[in-house]
Amino acid sequence: MRTHTTSSDPSGDSRGLSRRGFLTGVSIAAGGAALVATASHTHHVQAEEGRGPTPTDTASGELASQTIPFDGVNQAGIAEPEQAHLNLLGLEIKPGLGLKDMKRLMRSWTEDMRRLTQGQNPLGSLEPELASSPANLTVTCGYGPRFFDVIGAAEKRPAWLKPLPAYSTDKLENRWGQTDIVLQVCCDDPVTLAFAVRHLLRSSIDYVKVTWLQQGFMNADGSLAEGSTPRNLFGQKDGTINPRTSEELQQHVWINDGPTWQKNGSCMVVRRIFMNLDTWELLDRNSREVAIGRTLDSGAPLSGGEEFDPIDTKATDRVGLPIIDPMSHAARAKAPQNKPEQVIKRRPYTYNLPPDPAVVQAMARPDDKAAIISNVGLVFICFQQDPLHQFHPIQQRLSEGDRLNQWITHIGSAVYFIPPGVSADGKDGDRYWGAGLLESVKA
Amino acid sequence: MRTHTTSSDPSGDSRGLSRRGFLTGVSIAAGGAALVATASHTHHVQAEEGRGPTPTDTASGELASQTIPFDGVNQAGIAEPEQAHLNLLGLEIKPGLGLKDMKRLMRSWTEDMRRLTQGQNPLGSLEPELASSPANLTVTCGYGPRFFDVIGAAEKRPAWLKPLPAYSTDKLENRWGQTDIVLQVCCDDPVTLAFAVRHLLRSSIDYVKVTWLQQGFMNADGSLAEGSTPRNLFGQKDGTINPRTSEELQQHVWINDGPTWQKNGSCMVVRRIFMNLDTWELLDRNSREVAIGRTLDSGAPLSGGEEFDPIDTKATDRVGLPIIDPMSHAARAKAPQNKPEQVIKRRPYTYNLPPDPAVVQAMARPDDKAAIISNVGLVFICFQQDPLHQFHPIQQRLSEGDRLNQWITHIGSAVYFIPPGVSADGKDGDRYWGAGLLESVKA
Numbered sequence: 037m038r039t040h041t042t043s044s045d046p047s048g049d050s051r052g053l054s055r056r057g058f059l060t061g062v063s064i065a066a067g068g069a070a071l072v073a074t075a076s077h078t079h080h081v082q083a084e085e086g087r088g089p090t091p092t093d094t095a096s097g098e099l100a101s102q103t104i105p106f107d108g109v110n111q112a113g114i115a116e117p118e119q120a121h122l123n124l125l126g127l128e129i130k131p132g133l134g135l136k137d138m139k140r141l142m143r144s145w146t147e148d149m150r151r152l153t154q155g156q157n158p159l160g161s162l163e164p165e166l167a168s169s170p171a172n173l174t175v176t177c178g179y180g181p182r183f184f185d186v187i188g189a190a191e192k193r194p195a196w197l198k199p200l201p202a203y204s205t206d207k208l209e210n211r212w213g214q215t216d217i218v219l220q221v222c223c224d225d226p227v228t229l230a231f232a233v234r235h236l237l238r239s240s241i242d243y244v245k246v247t248w249l250q251q252g253f254m255n256a257d258g259s260l261a262e263g264s265t266p267r268n269l270f271g272q273k274d275g276t277i278n279p280r281t282s283e284e285l286q287q288h289v290w291i292n293d294g295p296t297w298q299k300n301g302s303c304m305v306v307r308r309i310f311m312n313l314d315t316w317e318l319l320d321r322n323s324r325e326v327a328i329g330r331t332l333d334s335g336a337p338l339s340g341g342e343e344f345d346p347i348d349t350k351a352t353d354r355v356g357l358p359i360i361d362p363m364s365h366a367a368r369a370k371a372p373q374n375k376p377e378q379v380i381k382r383r384p385y386t387y388n389l390p391p392d393p394a395v396v397q398a399m400a401r402p403d404d405k406a407a408i409i410s411n412v413g414l415v416f417i418c419f420q421q422d423p424l425h426q427f428h429p430i431q432q433r434l435s436e437g438d439r440l441n442q443w444i445t446h447i448g449s450a451v452y453f454i455p456p457g458v459s460a461d462g463k464d465g466d467r468y469w470g471a472g473l474l475e476s477v478k479a
Numbered sequence: 480m481r482t483h484t485t486s487s488d489p490s491g492d493s494r495g496l497s498r499r500g501f502l503t504g505v506s507i508a509a510g511g512a513a514l515v516a517t518a519s520h521t522h523h524v525q526a527e528e529g530r531g532p533t534p535t536d537t538a539s540g541e542l543a544s545q546t547i548p549f550d551g552v553n554q555a556g557i558a559e560p561e562q563a564h565l566n567l568l569g570l571e572i573k574p575g576l577g578l579k580d581m582k583r584l585m586r587s588w589t590e591d592m593r594r595l596t597q598g599q600n601p602l603g604s605l606e607p608e609l610a611s612s613p614a615n616l617t618v619t620c621g622y623g624p625r626f627f628d629v630i631g632a633a634e635k636r637p638a639w640l641k642p643l644p645a646y647s648t649d650k651l652e653n654r655w656g657q658t659d660i661v662l663q664v665c666c667d668d669p670v671t672l673a674f675a676v677r678h679l680l681r682s683s684i685d686y687v688k689v690t691w692l693q694q695g696f697m698n699a700d701g702s703l704a705e706g707s708t709p710r711n712l713f714g715q716k717d718g719t720i721n722p723r724t725s726e727e728l729q730q731h732v733w734i735n736d737g738p739t740w741q742k743n744g745s746c747m748v749v750r751r752i753f754m755n756l757d758t759w760e761l762l763d764r765n766s767r768e769v770a771i772g773r774t775l776d777s778g779a780p781l782s783g784g785e786e787f788d789p790i791d792t793k794a795t796d797r798v799g800l801p802i803i804d805p806m807s808h809a810a811r812a813k814a815p816q817n818k819p820e821q822v823i824k825r826r827p828y829t830y831n832l833p834p835d836p837a838v839v840q841a842m843a844r845p846d847d848k849a850a851i852i853s854n855v856g857l858v859f860i861c862f863q864q865d866p867l868h869q870f871h872p873i874q875q876r877l878s879e880g881d882r883l884n885q886w887i888t889h890i891g892s893a894v895y896f897i898p899p900g901v902s903a904d905g906k907d908g909d910r911y912w913g914a915g916l917l918e919s920v921k922a
Contacts, residue, residue: 058635097701098701120699165710169702227712227829230696237852238852241852257670259544259613259614267609268672269674269677271606271609317605317681333607386673390691391689
């Protein structure tokens with residue numbers, strides 16, 4: 037079995053980061069200073085002898101052979117740009133289980149996904165053919181608050197690992213709420229993705245049950261030019277102000293203080309956001325751009341420049357009015373100059389479900405005039421060191437004043453601790469997901 | 480606007496047929512005679528000046544620019560191998576509408592999709608950016624039985640356009656039943672697909688409402704080698720015995736007799752098939768292969784040879800027992816030697832929904848031992864000249880004896896007439912979907 041070398045690379049850079057070459061653009065640091073990124077990564081294409089799948093007739097397209105390393109300082113599926121498809125699994129731990137069971141579960145999942153993400157059939161799987169097209173598969177594992185109770189280590193729970201404060205615009209539904217464990221499974225091939233999810237659930241059937249499955253998509257591999265930001269169904273480029281360089285990720289995403297078992301871990305916030313496409317589409321383009329604060333075509337700030345240029349909230353037009361509406365989404369989402377820590381790594385996916393008048397009606401405003409034909413939104417996933425100092429203040433500002441609030445509603449919320457990355461030959465408690473934490477608990 | 484030339488090409492061959500180069504393999508005619516296919520097609524890549532999308536910042540990956548011609552002798556989305564994603568829309572015509580309304584609706588849809596499938600923004604759409612990545616988008620339109628009543632032409636309804644006979648293994652659910660209109664929207668990019676569906680529904684909001692939306696997927700573009708047959712979640716290669724050459728399509732798929740408005744049309748049968756992955760996975764590989772009649776790895780018949788070789792149901796082993804179980808899926812699906820017309824063009828898509836114990840429990844057999852964690856199946860779509868002589872006898876044999884019946888259940892059924900292809904400069908009533916039919920009705 038291949039042992040990955042990123043465990044000795046503190047920048048995490050040796051992981052193939054970029055399906056869309058996102059490091060080739062100019063990247064914006066939190067406070068507005070532009071940094072020219074210096075490296076461009078491409079997916080690692082599986083080539084070493086003896087690592088390929090065994091069946092005689094396997095998938096063999098170009099995408100099929102693309103892999104993202106599983107082992108590394110940090111878990112995969114966070115720094116990398118979105119693959120085309122997401123299955124986000126919210127899981128509840130079955131009653132009566134404890135530390136020993138969680139160790140067994142994490143070992144088993146880690147070993148299986150270490151193989152499957154590299155196109156190797158997991159032990160015990162009878163379907164090597166379905167394992168043969170990894171297509172950039174990543175699996176990222178996280179723990180909800182109750183996980184720490186189950187393993188008998190409530191005192192170790194990070195202070196921020198609790199429900200987010202309530203926001204005035206929330207209409208949270210229990211069915212999209214907090215769970216004990218989360219698995220973020222992302223892949224550029226939907227068949228491989230379905231097989232991976234199936235394998236994860238089958239192998240853990242005695243340990244967990246599914247609370248929710250949030251499925252989403254982005255542009256297909258090959259459909260966006262390298263370095264472009266994908267769009268959501270509002271037509272909006274989504275993810276422009278993401279941290280991109282390893283320095284930015286180190287500064288905002290990877291936990292770098294606290295106990296050893298937390299280091300190089302992260303925090304995942306999941307928000308399910310309904311988007312009312314029916315009323316949004318009543319707007320003309322100009323109104324849409326004013327609400328967003330950016331142009332729809334290039335994603336550039338209305339104050340001028342290109343997509344990745346900083347927005348200038350002080351710019352005014354000839355009669356002295358602000359060019360960027362202070363209530364626009366871009367203006368409200370921007371970190372204040374004295375709060376440069378308010379940066380999160382977004383990995384949003386679009387969901388598009390069959391129209392359900394009951395669901396959509398619940399979201400409509402009393403004065404909405406549009407017929408209801410859409411059931412669309414975002415599985416909004418973001419990563420950070422501490423949600424109370426990063427996601428929360430941003431969302432607080434947005435809930436208080438974002439013009440987009442007329443068309444979007446948060447309907448689900450959950451927070452997870454993401455343990456650090458693993459290593460196949462790990463000796464320091466990093467051999468499997470959560471090993472550092474789990475091995476530090478006195479049984 | 481470009482006028483496509485396939486309308487003068489009776490073979491239909493000038494349409495870019497093959498994302499996966501499906502004509503490069505050896506193809507099997509109904510009776511078992513092998514024909515070596517002579518042509519290999521690739522997608523038409525948009526290159527002509529003046530046809531590109533207008534926005535300044537468009538999608539521009541390699542996949543984004545791939546288009547399948549909209550105009551042609553036959554509708555697109557039938558002969559072509561499956562794109563990665565399907566949204567199949569079952570629509571009900573709103574009360575009080577008639578011939579004139581249907582003409583208006585068909586004209587409007589045709590004009591919009593003629594543009595959108597080629598990466599051009601439909602008139603009236605405010606989102607040129609979301610239209611800029613056609614990614615092999617096709618939209619195929621069909622009519623259910625009641626459409627002929629709505630347009631006041633019940634006497635023109637094809638004799639076969641009615642509910643299929645009941646099969647003993649059916650557990651049909653009304654919610655997946657017959658509708659007045661079907662739109663099969665297929666694309667390699669899920670974002671473009673969602674936009675196309677949205678546009679179709681928005682522009683027809685006064686005419687139709689959605690009865691069901693069946694969403695499915697296949698392997699992503701680039702994940703399968705050219706010419707490989709994709710797999711469903713049973714691990715089974717699905718579509719091996721499809722007609723592939725224009726001669727085979729002419730013989731089995733395109734209607735070539737009857738009134739002019741039917742010629743070069745087709746019949747679409749939709750079956751929603753639940754697949755019990757939970758019990759299927761209790762089987763060892765050998766039992767799975769016996770049930771299918773083919774090897775899982777290459778898809779070759781158990782009687783020997785390669786995937787596209789004919790199955791030999793008479794082959795016996797050393798003790799005289801048949802090598803291919805006469806009750807296997809492959810043996811039952813095979814057209815009898817004296818019934819060479821029993822061939823259909825399959826375009827099945829996998830669905831994979833969040834587990835729903837209520838739904839799945841209804842499908843379980845009393846003796847099933849597996850825990851229920853899957854909600855998986857096929858949106859099985861097939862095309863033919865006449866379902867009563869093609870789909871029906873095949874399904875009759877399968878329902879009476881297919882070993883796979885232990886793990887699959889048909890839960891939805893619908894039949895549609897697919898009008899012939901269209902032409903932007905059509906003069907003979909082929910300018911828009913159904914024009915031949917609609918213009919032949921006396922108002």
